Amino acid sequence: MPAPTIGRIVHYTLTAADADAINKRRSDFTAFGQTLAGTPDPGHRGATGHVAHVGNHARAGAICAAMIVQTFDGHAANLQVHLDGTDTYWATSRTEGDGEGHWVSLPRT
Template structure:
């Protein structure tokens, strides 16, 4: 089966993916500790920062991902938006179908 835009696949995180996700989440936590009130949306001093909050990501964890770009219909390389266990997503670029970390697979049919 060829990947097409909008299809859902399962993506397995690499160590680099997990590090990037956890770094964004830690950066937001550090920012939250340093900003002074008031933090009311639409008021002066409001930052508009995107909160990256969720459970710690680890290499080998598998998450659902949506195919957002396919480069060559005859290949299985695609860009993915990975839905994480939190309020954020991860953009996994140029990932190929296959087993193991850094690859995506089709979910089993039920």
């Protein structure tokens, strides 16, 4: 296997822990939004411009596009995982391979 390279797009398979963390952030954001009343002024709590964690329910085994943003020891990588929503997930020290918690390279065309 060739070493992973920064900037490469890969497919990453979510684990149950990944999905739980993603869904918790999204649930926390929804609960926070419910505590806000009215339209806040810019620069104040709840003003637009904050990153919202919303999207479809994440589940273990889901395959997501990800970008390699850092590599280690020629085989592990940190990934910025693109989710089906407004947010991303930071998957650290993941290795290439099959199954949950791993990423696979896409064929070069």
